[in-house]
Structures are given as structure tokens and as C-alpha cells.
Amino acid sequence: MDERARKTDVKLQGLARHLVADVNQKRNPSIAIPLRSLANVSFNERRKILELGDQKQARILFNVGMARKFMQTFLLGSACKELLEQGKTTSIRDLYYIAKHTLGDTRQNTFEEQDESDPIIEDLEVTIDALREELNLFASNKGAMVGPLTIVDSGDTIDLRRMGSGGWSVPSIVEENIVELKKSEAQFVLLVEKDAVWRRFNEDKFWQKHRCVLIHGGGQPPRGVRRMLRRLTTELKIPLYVLVDNDPWGFYIYSVVKQGSINLAYESVRMAVPQARFVGLSSFDQEKYDLPDNVTMKLKDEDERRAKQMLAYPWFQRKEWQRELQYMLKRGKKLELEALSNKRISFITEEYLPRKLKEGEGKGWLV
Amino acid sequence: MDERARKTDVKLQGLARHLVADVNQKRNPSIAIPLRSLANVSFNERRKILELGDQKQARILFNVGMARKFMQTFLLGSACKELLEQGKTTSIRDLYYIAKHTLGDTRQNTFEEQDESDPIIEDLEVTIDALREELNLFASNKGAMVGPLTIVDSGDTIDLRRMGSGGWSVPSIVEENIVELKKSEAQFVLLVEKDAVWRRFNEDKFWQKHRCVLIHGGGQPPRGVRRMLRRLTTELKIPLYVLVDNDPWGFYIYSVVKQGSINLAYESVRMAVPQARFVGLSSFDQEKYDLPDNVTMKLKDEDERRAKQMLAYPWFQRKEWQRELQYMLKRGKKLELEALSNKRISFITEEYLPRKLKEGEGKGWLV
Numbered sequence: 001m002d003e004r005a006r007k008t009d010v011k012l013q014g015l016a017r018h019l020v021a022d023v024n025q026k027r028n029p030s031i032a033i034p035l036r037s038l039a040n041v042s043f044n045e046r047r048k049i050l051e052l053g054d055q056k057q058a059r060i061l062f063n064v065g066m067a068r069k070f071m072q073t074f075l076l077g078s079a080c081k082e083l084l085e086q087g088k089t090t091s092i093r094d095l096y097y098i099a100k101h102t103l104g105d106t107r108q109n110t111f112e113e114q115d116e117s118d119p120i121i122e123d124l125e126v127t128i129d130a131l132r133e134e135l136n137l138f139a140s141n142k143g144a145m146v147g148p149l150t151i152v153d154s155g156d157t158i159d160l161r162r163m164g165s166g167g168w169s170v171p172s173i174v175e176e177n178i179v180e181l182k183k184s185e186a187q188f189v190l191l192v193e194k195d196a197v198w199r200r201f202n203e204d205k206f207w208q209k210h211r212c213v214l215i216h217g218g219g220q221p222p223r224g225v226r227r228m229l230r231r232l233t234t235e236l237k238i239p240l241y242v243l244v245d246n247d248p249w250g251f252y253i254y255s256v257v258k259q260g261s262i263n264l265a266y267e268s269v270r271m272a273v274p275q276a277r278f279v280g281l282s283s284f285d286q287e288k289y290d291l292p293d294n295v296t297m298k299l300k301d302e303d304e305r306r307a308k309q310m311l312a313y314p315w316f317q318r319k320e321w322q323r324e325l326q327y328m329l330k331r332g333k334k335l336e337l338e339a340l341s342n343k344r345i346s347f348i349t350e351e352y353l354p355r356k357l358k359e360g361e362g363k364g365w366l367v
Numbered sequence: 368m369d370e371r372a373r374k375t376d377v378k379l380q381g382l383a384r385h386l387v388a389d390v391n392q393k394r395n396p397s398i399a400i401p402l403r404s405l406a407n408v409s410f411n412e413r414r415k416i417l418e419l420g421d422q423k424q425a426r427i428l429f430n431v432g433m434a435r436k437f438m439q440t441f442l443l444g445s446a447c448k449e450l451l452e453q454g455k456t457t458s459i460r461d462l463y464y465i466a467k468h469t470l471g472d473t474r475q476n477t478f479e480e481q482d483e484s485d486p487i488i489e490d491l492e493v494t495i496d497a498l499r500e501e502l503n504l505f506a507s508n509k510g511a512m513v514g515p516l517t518i519v520d521s522g523d524t525i526d527l528r529r530m531g532s533g534g535w536s537v538p539s540i541v542e543e544n545i546v547e548l549k550k551s552e553a554q555f556v557l558l559v560e561k562d563a564v565w566r567r568f569n570e571d572k573f574w575q576k577h578r579c580v581l582i583h584g585g586g587q588p589p590r591g592v593r594r595m596l597r598r599l600t601t602e603l604k605i606p607l608y609v610l611v612d613n614d615p616w617g618f619y620i621y622s623v624v625k626q627g628s629i630n631l632a633y634e635s636v637r638m639a640v641p642q643a644r645f646v647g648l649s650s651f652d653q654e655k656y657d658l659p660d661n662v663t664m665k666l667k668d669e670d671e672r673r674a675k676q677m678l679a680y681p682w683f684q685r686k687e688w689q690r691e692l693q694y695m696l697k698r699g700k701k702l703e704l705e706a707l708s709n710k711r712i713s714f715i716t717e718e719y720l721p722r723k724l725k726e727g728e729g730k731g732w733l734v
Contacts, residue, residue, distance in 0.1 A: 091563035153531020166522020169511040169536035196458035
């Protein structure tokens with residue numbers, strides 16, 4: 001077991017020791033699980049991330065409503081301990097199958113469906129304060145990366161300057177023990193919302209000319225990409241620019257990258273990049289770049305609802321953001337990155353983004 | 368323009384020349400577009416692929432119902448010609464934006480939505496007999512690849528033996544002018560349905576031990592992965608094994624990889640791998656590998672419908688396949704690859720698949 005696995009293992013053992021102590025002292029065994037509901041999530045103004053509060057909930061063994069979940073928590077904890085011991089990683093779907101069995105001669109299964117085991121994994125994460133990646137569990141991997149950077153992944157040295165048109169597929173677990181960041185000449189990181197637009201930037205060798213790490217997450221970036229963004233910005237000490245559609249979904253992607261999400265607030269500290277810079281598309285860009293009206297789309301009802309929600313987010317209270325969101329609502333229109341191709345195919349890489357980067361904060365990008 | 372681009376360019380020019388000739392001879396300009404509907408699709412028993420028949424439809428300029436589509440066909444043809452001249456590739460969404468504009472002072476747009484331009488692209492493909500990749504258009508890219516193989520992608524030499532846990536992200540366009548296959552020690556190709564299971568095989572270094580190219584397509588493989596499978600099997604002259612869930616969706620993935628799909632029958636000749644070998648999960652595997660009943664799932668109504676459809680597919684008429692599909696229906700159950708983890712986490716890489724490969728055709732795998 002490596003150092004990192006040992007640390008997580010110690011936390012899992014702590015949980016078990018606590019249980020044994022309860023039994024020995026003839027107490028009703030219980031564990032205290034931090035609440036993950038909205039009521040226990042708040043925005044830390046100083047750190048600029050979403051955080052979990054101090055509220056906890058007891059999970060008690062001898063309690064009709066809780067016994068099953070109590071059993072499940074320890075079953076999954078034990079399965080993760082085995083993963084750590086074997087040095088193997090797996091998916092949360094796989095873990096569900098690993099831990100599923102029928103109890104004795106009953107017709108009771110330990111888990112009926114995966115939607116029973118997934119929340120227990122999250123309980124386990126917050127209870128012992130370990131990300132699922134530290135429990136050797138991975139999520140889906142979407143996303144690819146290229147740039148003036150060398151990495152070591154599972155012992156293989158990979159030069160991200162020579163990855164062709166495909167790029168390096170960003171794995172779900174990019175913790176330090178698996179992926180190391182080595183020699184870099186990158187000046188910044190550019191996250192592009194869509195793989196198709198990422199490909200435009202790669203084909204035009206934008207990352208070479210502007211010396212940046214070029215990465216996409218296939219829409220809302222998966223955990224591996226978010227964790228990688230966090231590591232790139234903190235370890236290489238370079239800024240992150242986020243390029244998304246001009247619609248509430250694009251803004252939400254930026255918001256999650258920046259502050260974390262309410263559902264997974266406990267991970268923000270390891271994943272969020274509070275200083276992430278938004279380089280558009282801005283609601284003001286149709287006029288700024290003289291784009292015809294026929295490449296815009298009407299905001300849908302759900303878009304409007306989403307935009308109004310975001311107006312109330314604490315991290316969108318700066319007047320630039322209020323202005324941005326209000327103008328989107330006022331226009332009633334949205335705009336995709338691909339719409340810039342209506343000017344010409346490499347407009348986005350040769351004119352749009354270089355101009356925004358040059359204009360700097362306020363005019364070119366927002367924080 | 369490289370050789371391949373020039374070939375496609377000549378085809379596009381042919382289309383335009385034909386139009387000019389019509390005009391000069393005062394004919395009503397028209398083009399003949401091969402029909403893509405089910406009625407014009409058949410299974411070629413000898414070549415074992417789905418093929419488009421000879422039926423064509425005329426698209427005429429001076430015809431109220433066709434004038435708009437006629438204009439659109441030439442607009443997109445012209446946009447693709449520009450792509451070829453510039454040596455750039457782009458997405459079909461991008462192409463929609465590139466070709467969209469408002470006609471004169473009218474309120475008529477050349478295209479209203481992308482669902483108007485996508486079928487025109489397919490018309491163009493079949494009319495001039497060029498895949499969209501040859502028109503420099505790409506689809507989404509999902510899928511990753513590792514193995515004992517060196518490739519050259521856009522001038523970069525990439526050793527797929529040293530891609531760490533992530534792998535090389537398979538791009539959407541893998542035509543010979545972009546991706547070349549170089550030094551290989553691979554004995555076969557293994558396509559795994561899901562990225563999570565692919566990761567298990569990569570982590571366990573299955574591809575090293577068994578000397579195979581390991582690839583996934585994130586569910587139904589995208590065009591780039593299918594084209595790559597075709598190139599790997601024909602150029603390296605090695606067989607392809609397909610590992611999917613035991614459900615109609617998994618079988619359908621195998622079916623598309625093998626014979627092509629009805630919708631895109633005209634591409635089969637460039638994408639299908641008729642000799643692809645199915646290594647499961649088979650409907651007989653629950654018993655064969657002694658898996659508990661609680662890891663199975665009930666077939667849904669739509670699963671049953673799908674399985675019954677497949678029973679009628681010409682390429683599933685061999686008695687082994689009929690037996691396979693009928694047993695799935697009789698059991699009324701399905702089984703995911705992850706269910707094998709219920710035995711132990713590396714059961715699939717260390718026992719399940721090696722045994723199937725060893726048992727050979729009929730017992731271990733089906734064609």
C-alpha cells in the first residue's frame with residue numbers, strides 16, 4: 001500500500017474501531033455523518049468556495065429505519081478497504097456488484113439497486129473525509145488534454161506536446177500517486193466546453209502559439225477533469241480560462257468549475273478553482289463581434305429559470321456578473337461557441353480569444 | 368491539398384460541373400441522390416455487410432418542394448470544398464453555422480435548424496460517394512485506446528504502449544492522411560463496451576499480457592472508433608473481439624460494429640467488421656460462471672421488443688445466434704459486465720476472458 005492509500009486505510013479503520021468500541025462498551029453502535037443537504041451548505045466568502053457546514057446526522061445500528069443503511073455503510077467501507085489493499089481501482093457500478101449479495105436464507109439483498117449504494121458512498125466520503133478517488137473509486141472519464149507539458153501517468157512518461165489530433169484521454173483518477181505533473185512551459189490553462197471546439201483549438205495549434213494547456217470535459221467536466229484543473233492551477237501556478245456557450249448551462253459549467261456544486265459541496269476544497277476566469281461567450285458578444293441575428297437561439301423557459309437562479313448565487317453578486325446575467329435575460333437569446341464560425345472557421349482561435357485575453361479583466365474576461 | 372482531399376474535391380467539382388451542364392443545355396438542373404431509406408438497404412450475404420441499393424431520387428431545382436433542399440445541397444458542398452482547400456476539419460454543428468445566413472432582404476434563412484443540415488450532409492455523402500470524414504467533417508469523439516502499437520497522428524509519433532491510465536483519445540477522423548498505423552505486436556483487438564470496464568483491463572495490463580489493442584467507444588462506438596476497428600483488423604490482419612453486456616443493447620452494439628446500421632448503411636463498406644467475434648456476455652454465462660441470481664436484471668418490455676427484432680436480422684440467422692437470443696428471451700433476464708466483479712474484481716480479466724479466448728469459436732465466442 002502506498003502512502004496515500006495508507007492514509008485512507010487508517011481513516012476506514014478508525015470508523016471500524018469506533019464501532020468495536022461501541023460494542024465493547026455496550027452502547028448502541030452509531031456513526032456521525034455530516035449532512036449533505038442544502039441547509040448544511042454555504043458559500044465561504046473568504047475562500048470563495050462552497051462548503052459543508054457542521055451539522056451531522058447519527059446513523060444507528062439498532063434502529064429499524066437505519067439498520068439497513070448502517071450495514072451498507074460498513075459493507076462498502078470494507079469493499080473499499082479491499083480495493084486499497086489490492087491497489088486496484090474500480091467504478092461505483094462495479095462496487096455495487098461487488099458488495100451485493102443475498103443475506104443468508106432470506107430474500108433480502110444487501111443492495112437492491114445502484115441508487116442505494118451511490119449515496120452511501122457519498123456518506124462514506126464525508127464521514128471519513130476522503131474523496132471517492134482516495135477510496136480508489138472512479139467515475140466516467142470524458143475529456144482530453146494537450147499542451148506544453150509532460151506528465152507521468154502510472155509510470156509512463158507522456159509528452160502532451162505530441163498527442164496528435166486525439167490528445168491524452170484524461171482519466172477519472174488523477175491523484176498525485178497516479179498522475180504527476182512534470183516539465184511545463186504552460187502560461188495558462190484553457191478549458192473549452194465542447195470537444196468539437198477543443199478540436200478546432202488543437203488543429204489550429206492554439207496551445208503551441210499561446211503556450212497553454214488545452215483541455216475539454218465533454219460538456220460538464222467530470223471529476224477527473226475538475227481535479228486536474230485544480231492541480232494545474234495550484235501546482236503550476238497559472239490561471240485558468242473557461243470558454244463556454246452563452247447560455248445558462250455554459251454559465252453553470254463555469255460556476256461549478258469555480259465554486260463547486262451544491263450537491264457535492266464537500267469536494268470543492270479539492271476541486272474548485274475560485275479564480276477561474278470566464279472568457280465567454282458573453283451576452284454582449286453578439287454586438288461586440290457583430291454576429292448576425294440568425295445564429296442566436298431563443299432562451300427557453302428552463303433557461304430563464306436557471307438564469308434567474310444564478311442571479312441569486314453569492315458568487316455572481318459582483319455587478320459585472322449581474323449585468324451579464326440580466327442582459328442575457330433581457331435579450332432572451334443565447335449563443336453557441338460554434339456561432340463564431342459564421343464569421344470564419346478559425347475566427348474563434350485567431351481573433352475572438354486572443355482579443356479577449358489581451359483586453360484583460362473586466363473587458364475581456366470576468367472572475 | 369493532399370492526395371485524399373484532392374480526390375474528394377474532384378467529386379465535389381463533378382457535382383458542380385453537372386449542374387453547369389444542365390444550365391448550359393437549358394435543362395431543369397437536377398441531381399440523383401441514392402435513397403437512404405430501409406427499402407433501399409439490404410444485407411449482402413457474400414460480403415456480410417449492410418449495403419445501399421441502386422434506387423435514386425431526383426432533386427430538382429425548379430420544383431417548389433425541392434428548390435430549398437437543392438440550394439442547401441450546393442451550399443454545404445461549397446462549404447466542404449472550402450474546408451478541403453484550407454486543410455481544416457470541423458463539426459457538423461459548426462458547418463450548420465458556417466452555411467447559415469439570411470437570404471437577401473427576406474426573412475428566409477438558408478437553414479433554420481441543424482436538423483435541416485444534417486440529412487443534407489448525408490445526401491452529399493451518398494451522392495458523391497465520400498464519407499463525411501473525407502469531407503473534413505467530424506462527429507463527437509468518445510473512446511480511448513492503448514496497446515502494443517505505435518501510431519502517427521498529425522505528424523506526432525505516439526507509442527500506445529506508454530499511455531498510462533488514460534490512454535490515447537481516439538479522434539473522430541482517423542483516415543490514413545491523419546492517422547497512420549506503424550509498428551505493432553498486437554495479436555488481436557479487444558473492443559470493450561464501457562469505459563469503466565476498459566479501465567479494469569488497462570489497469571490489469573491485460574493488453575500487455577495478451578498482446579492486444581484495447582479500445583472502448585463509451586457505449587455505442589462513435590464513427591472514429593468504428594473506422595479505427597476496421598483499419599486495425601484489415602491493415603494489421605488481426606481479429607476483433609467484442610465484449611458487451613448481455614442485453615439487447617450490447618448485442619446491438621456488436622451488430623453495428625459487425626454489419627453496420629440500417630440508417631448509415633452506405634458507410635458499412637468503410638466501417639463494418641463482418642468477422643467480429645462476440646465474446647459475451649452470453650445468455651448462458653450466468654450458469655457457466657456460476658453467478659448469483661441477484662446480480663441479474665429483469666428484461667424490460669423494450670428489451671424484449673429489441674431482442675425479437677434481432678432474431679429476424681439476416682446476420683443473426685445462424686443457429687448459435689438464434690439459440691443465444693431465444694435463451695435471453697426465455698430467461699427474461701439481462702446481465703452486465705460489471706456483474707462478473709461479484710466473483711472478484713479481476714475475474715473478468717484473469718478468468719472470464721482468457722477462458723473464452725481459449726475455448727475458441729462456438730464455445731468461447733460467436734461470429
